[in-house]
Amino acid sequence: MIRNLTEHDKEHLQEALVKSGQKVTPQREAVFTVLLAERDHPTVDEVFNRAREVMPGLSLATVYNCLETFVGCGLVRQVNHERESTRYCPNLAPHAHFRDKETGQVHDIELPPEVMKSLRSILPPGFDSEVIEISFLGRAQAKDTHSN
Amino acid sequence: MIRNLTEHDKEHLQEALVKSGQKVTPQREAVFTVLLAERDHPTVDEVFNRAREVMPGLSLATVYNCLETFVGCGLVRQVNHERESTRYCPNLAPHAHFRDKETGQVHDIELPPEVMKSLRSILPPGFDSEVIEISFLGRAQAKDTHSN
């Protein structure tokens, strides 16, 4: 269920950490592995529980620390919906989030560059934005969790 | 500073409340007045402190209750940025929010219908969204708070 990191992902992790002056540790590898294994936007507690299966001594504080570190080096994004627990997303492509009101599931919605551009264009002169967050709330038709 | 409600706004409040089977009370009028007086997306505490100036006995619990009621009848919108305290906005036109990273101020950004449409169009078939939230984070050039 929680496969190990591919060489490629391992390098990605190491590069981002080292580039910002931080170390690769077993805990960070475990947490990153969890994030890549199931891209369902888990909460901190969900990450914690999944990671503990493979590293039983891991503490909740460390999961908070790792996730904060990852956000800091741009390895993952935080996802907030209203005031619910923060979720984490390793998808680095520009995308919006769709939250299913009934199931609570969060889905990635690809953001074409033209839409990004039209969004930026609504900012009046003088407004300069680094981050744009777009989130939908609604109902998504049930679909196979893995369609393969 | 905290002018009374215009007749028009009073009717707006009454209509929305009565339509959803709730009563106009002095507390609700006071809280609504505060929201309309300064459209700066105040937090609950800010609303509380402003409203107490005109109604000293008002309780924080009631401010929470009033704001929840208003959201329920569509009189105001909740505005969340990351995990900061929830803010409240009486602007009913479709708009996005821009948060200034330095000042913390929140500005309304008008959302043209064509942009709304292009946003809706990125949803894959099967996804049906009632609410879209768009928030920008960045820096806005200082401007007179009241330019009149």
Next chain:
DNA sequence: AACACAGTTAGAATGAGTCTAATCCGCAAG
């Protein structure tokens, strides 16, 4: 060996928001 230092850890503290149970108040029936 002693030190430096980042990372990890358990548990305490924080604080926005929610819940509870008592009281208030406007209104309608007796």
Next chain:
DNA sequence: CTTGCGGATTAGACTCATTCTAACTGTGTT
């Protein structure tokens, strides 16, 4: 009038995601 009802208000207790603190670990350096 008096009483009863139901929604609204209130103070304070409570929740719980997140942050903070201080001790400890592990690794590399002098």
